[in-house]
Amino acid sequence: MKNEDLVQDKRREILDAAELVFTTRGFTAARMDDIADTAGVAKGTLYLYFSSKQELFVSLLEERTQEYVNTLSGWLEHAHSLSEFIHISVKLRGQLFVKNQRLAESMSHSVPDFPKDLQRRVWDLRRALEQPTKDALARLLPRDFPVAPPKVAAMVNGAIDYVVAGCIFHGEPVVLNDIAQDLEYVLLPGLSQG
Amino acid sequence: MKNEDLVQDKRREILDAAELVFTTRGFTAARMDDIADTAGVAKGTLYLYFSSKQELFVSLLEERTQEYVNTLSGWLEHAHSLSEFIHISVKLRGQLFVKNQRLAESMSHSVPDFPKDLQRRVWDLRRALEQPTKDALARLLPRDFPVAPPKVAAMVNGAIDYVVAGCIFHGEPVVLNDIAQDLEYVLLPGLSQG
Amino acid sequence: MKNEDLVQDKRREILDAAELVFTTRGFTAARMDDIADTAGVAKGTLYLYFSSKQELFVSLLEERTQEYVNTLSGWLEHAHSLSEFIHISVKLRGQLFVKNQRLAESMSHSVPDFPKDLQRRVWDLRRALEQPTKDALARLLPRDFPVAPPKVAAMVNGAIDYVVAGCIFHGEPVVLNDIAQDLEYVLLPGLSQG
Amino acid sequence: MKNEDLVQDKRREILDAAELVFTTRGFTAARMDDIADTAGVAKGTLYLYFSSKQELFVSLLEERTQEYVNTLSGWLEHAHSLSEFIHISVKLRGQLFVKNQRLAESMSHSVPDFPKDLQRRVWDLRRALEQPTKDALARLLPRDFPVAPPKVAAMVNGAIDYVVAGCIFHGEPVVLNDIAQDLEYVLLPGLSQG
DNA sequence: GATGAATGAGTTTTCATTCAT
DNA sequence: TATGAATGAAAACTCATTCAT
Numbered sequence: 001m002k003n004e005d006l007v008q009d010k011r012r013e014i015l016d017a018a019e020l021v022f023t024t025r026g027f028t029a030a031r032m033d034d035i036a037d038t039a040g041v042a043k044g045t046l047y048l049y050f051s052s053k054q055e056l057f058v059s060l061l062e063e064r065t066q067e068y069v070n071t072l073s074g075w076l077e078h079a080h081s082l083s084e085f086i087h088i089s090v091k092l093r094g095q096l097f098v099k100n101q102r103l104a105e106s107m108s109h110s111v112p113d114f115p116k117d118l119q120r121r122v123w124d125l126r127r128a129l130e131q132p133t134k135d136a137l138a139r140l141l142p143r144d145f146p147v148a149p150p151k152v153a154a155m156v157n158g159a160i161d162y163v164v165a166g167c168i169f170h171g172e173p174v175v176l177n178d179i180a181q182d183l184e185y186v187l188l189p190g191l192s193q194g
Numbered sequence: 195m196k197n198e199d200l201v202q203d204k205r206r207e208i209l210d211a212a213e214l215v216f217t218t219r220g221f222t223a224a225r226m227d228d229i230a231d232t233a234g235v236a237k238g239t240l241y242l243y244f245s246s247k248q249e250l251f252v253s254l255l256e257e258r259t260q261e262y263v264n265t266l267s268g269w270l271e272h273a274h275s276l277s278e279f280i281h282i283s284v285k286l287r288g289q290l291f292v293k294n295q296r297l298a299e300s301m302s303h304s305v306p307d308f309p310k311d312l313q314r315r316v317w318d319l320r321r322a323l324e325q326p327t328k329d330a331l332a333r334l335l336p337r338d339f340p341v342a343p344p345k346v347a348a349m350v351n352g353a354i355d356y357v358v359a360g361c362i363f364h365g366e367p368v369v370l371n372d373i374a375q376d377l378e379y380v381l382l383p384g385l386s387q388g
Numbered sequence: 389m390k391n392e393d394l395v396q397d398k399r400r401e402i403l404d405a406a407e408l409v410f411t412t413r414g415f416t417a418a419r420m421d422d423i424a425d426t427a428g429v430a431k432g433t434l435y436l437y438f439s440s441k442q443e444l445f446v447s448l449l450e451e452r453t454q455e456y457v458n459t460l461s462g463w464l465e466h467a468h469s470l471s472e473f474i475h476i477s478v479k480l481r482g483q484l485f486v487k488n489q490r491l492a493e494s495m496s497h498s499v500p501d502f503p504k505d506l507q508r509r510v511w512d513l514r515r516a517l518e519q520p521t522k523d524a525l526a527r528l529l530p531r532d533f534p535v536a537p538p539k540v541a542a543m544v545n546g547a548i549d550y551v552v553a554g555c556i557f558h559g560e561p562v563v564l565n566d567i568a569q570d571l572e573y574v575l576l577p578g579l580s581q582g
Numbered sequence: 583m584k585n586e587d588l589v590q591d592k593r594r595e596i597l598d599a600a601e602l603v604f605t606t607r608g609f610t611a612a613r614m615d616d617i618a619d620t621a622g623v624a625k626g627t628l629y630l631y632f633s634s635k636q637e638l639f640v641s642l643l644e645e646r647t648q649e650y651v652n653t654l655s656g657w658l659e660h661a662h663s664l665s666e667f668i669h670i671s672v673k674l675r676g677q678l679f680v681k682n683q684r685l686a687e688s689m690s691h692s693v694p695d696f697p698k699d700l701q702r703r704v705w706d707l708r709r710a711l712e713q714p715t716k717d718a719l720a721r722l723l724p725r726d727f728p729v730a731p732p733k734v735a736a737m738v739n740g741a742i743d744y745v746v747a748g749c750i751f752h753g754e755p756v757v758l759n760d761i762a763q764d765l766e767y768v769l770l771p772g773l774s775q776g
Numbered sequence: 777g778a779t780g781a782a783t784g785a786g787t788t789t790t791c792a793t794t795c796a797t
Numbered sequence: 798t799a800t801g802a803a804t805g806a807a808a809a810c811t812c813a814t815t816c817a818t
Binding site: 413414415416417490493494496497498500501514534535538539540542543544545546547548549550551553554557558567570571573574575576577578579581 | 606607608610611684688690691692695708728729732733734736737738739740741742743744745747748751752761764765767768769770771772773775
């Protein structure tokens with residue numbers, strides 16, 4: 001028990017360090033040295049937990065995606081209106097925006113060179129990531145809404161991410177409640193049309 | 195004249211090659227060898243036109259941003275309704291989506307390590323990139339629209355990019371007319387509210 | 389006693405494992421991990437019995453050389469003719485060929501880098517290894533044979549080893565009786581000359 | 583012309599350095615750094631001429647085997663008796679003994695881990711290496727000699743190599759003429775039997 | 777101006793050895 | 798005594814940059 005817990009702790013420490021370094025520098029520019037230093041372990045230790053830099057990266061994606069998907073679907077289950085859906089989406093995507101964004105970017109560049117088994121693991125992740133939003137929209141949109149739920153999900157998420165990114169870029173504070181209200185104002189009329 | 199033109203031609207060839215390689219592999223993973231091969235010149239020649247890999251990258255961003263901003267503001271000047279605005283935006287962002295997306299991603303990862311003078315040049319680019327959409331919205335949105343034009347611009351552009359990215363990811367054809375109609379259906383009611 | 393025996397057992401297990409790994413991969417490419425796994429003990433345990441990888445290797449050479457020399461001199465003592473000498477030599481060298489060959493090769497590569505005390509131990513081994521064949525030839529060769537026994541020993545052993553190696557390389561079965569007859573046919577006339 | 587020659591010179595320098603280092607240390611223990619230092623070039627330069635340490639090793643084997651086979655078959659063509667055959671064999675194998683021996687040893691350990699294409703190249707070498715001696719013996723042995731030429735070749739070569747190795751090991755001078763006479767004395771009677 | 781061979785600092789990965797339990 | 802997680806020095810290989818031709 002004790003032993004197993006310690007192993008999990010160290011694994012988590014390494015993943016936290018990896019997240020920081022990968023999201024700051026991108027996959028290729030990130031150095032295993034930096035990850036080890038950040039985690040406070042020796043370089044060799046990384047390889048006791050992950051078989052390569054690529055495998056560490058994919059494991060990190062899996063871990064974070066899992067957490068995010070769990071949280072998101074938990075919250076969205078209790079959304080009973082499109083307004084609630086928008087507010088919940090803004091709150092969660094906004095909080096996790098920066099690191100998820102950076103990881104996602106790294107993915108599109110780096111993964112094409114990965115070995116087949118790792119590519120497959122990433123592929124599975126992408127599908128898992130879309131599911132909760134798609135499910136909630138399927139439930140909340142008016143019957144016979146002419147735009148398919150996956151496309152609507154893309155619009156909502158894109159709008160959220162870009163507004164948050166804009167705030168960060170311009171150095172404005174990210175007030176998620178205000179952002180949610182702005183989004184509601186723009187999107188709700190269109191999404192509520194019978 | 196003749197001489198000057200030749201110089202410009204070679205410069206352009208190198209930039210075209212750099213675009214292909216940077217957008218395919220990302221900044222760090224891109225190799226000067228590949229860029230030279232793709233451009234059909236020797237590696238040393240790259241350094242006659244650009245003083246480093248970083249400077250080549252920033253020059254490319256400047257070149258492409260300039261082109262894109264010129265085209266976009268040209269088209270948006272003639273937009274006389276929000277509907278037209280949406281259709282024009284989808285058409286242009288959609289066409290340029292992939293390469294702009296990749297360049298933008300590379301920017302966020304790589305630029306923080308660049309020397310200060312190059313960072314300044316990138317900073318100026320980002321502002322230039324937002325201007326045309328902001329100007330058009332300021333003109334087309336209803337008086338006293340409660341959401342600021344830069345935020346609306348972010349929502350529209352985010353929605354466009356994510357829908358296009360979703361099509362590409364799922365292997366569906368990217369039919370820009372259809373996408374524009376979907377976006378109009380979702381966004382226009384909110385944007386037209388008095 | 390009991391305790392002492394257990395210690396010897398574990399030592400032997402480690403040496404057996406080391407033999408398998410060293411002869412399969414060569415000294416440098418052999419990993420202490422593999423030896424520990426093969427022996428069924430933890431890596432740290434190896435260092436309770438042998439102070440380093442190098443010392444383990446030399447101890448193995450000593451152990452195996454001792455066994456081989458004992459067996460060989462026991463058999464050769466009862467050889468009463470050059471024909472018997474050849475048959476016995478083929479039988480024993482043939483059986484032990486592969487592992488001895490590999491250990492010997494490792495020796496010539498690796499030992500030059502060893503510390504002086506280990507080099508000295510290896511040096512002693514080499515001399516011990518030649519003695520039984522030299523003694524038997526001194527007894528069995530005709531009086532005043534013009535070629536010195538050590539050189540004859542080298543010829544016989546070289547001929548045996550290369551024929552066996554040739555069979556192995558070409559994938560032919562190693563039939564030691566046939567090989568002994570071939571060697572007798574070629575060597576006996578010369579060795580029997582008065 | 584000039585250019586091509588310079589390239590060949592540098593390639594040769596690297597191969598010479600590689601031979602020295604590989605034969606001194608064995609394949610695994612040899613370091614690319616050492617080879618580069620010995621050749622008087624930078625580490626990166628090695629990779630302009632050979633794509634990996636393994637490929638450098640196999641290229642070296644090919645180069646040296648080719649030289650040796652050419653020389654050997656040239657000389658053996660003019661051997662008109664078994665006595666001449668023995669003298670020629672001793673002279674050539676003796677001269678090249680040390681380095682060929684060491685390279686051959688490295689082969690048996692290292693090559694099994696090489697990629698398939700390199701293994702194939704080594705396999706071809708081994709066959710080429712046996713041909714000249716086999717051809718000469720087929721010509722010179724008595725009709726209906728009961729031992730197959732490849733086996734006789736193995737005996738002769740093994741005897742030569744071990745006698746030479748014995749001299750080196752005991753610190754005696756290697757006088758090839760004397761060694762050839764000793765071998766003739768022992769082997770010729772057996773090989774000449776009708 | 778143009779070339780491309782050469783460089784060497786920087787990166788990932790391995791593995792003998794140690795030491796707290 | 799036995800363990801095996803942790804270490805970090807060392808090795809293969811890469812690639813931006815330079816410079817003699």
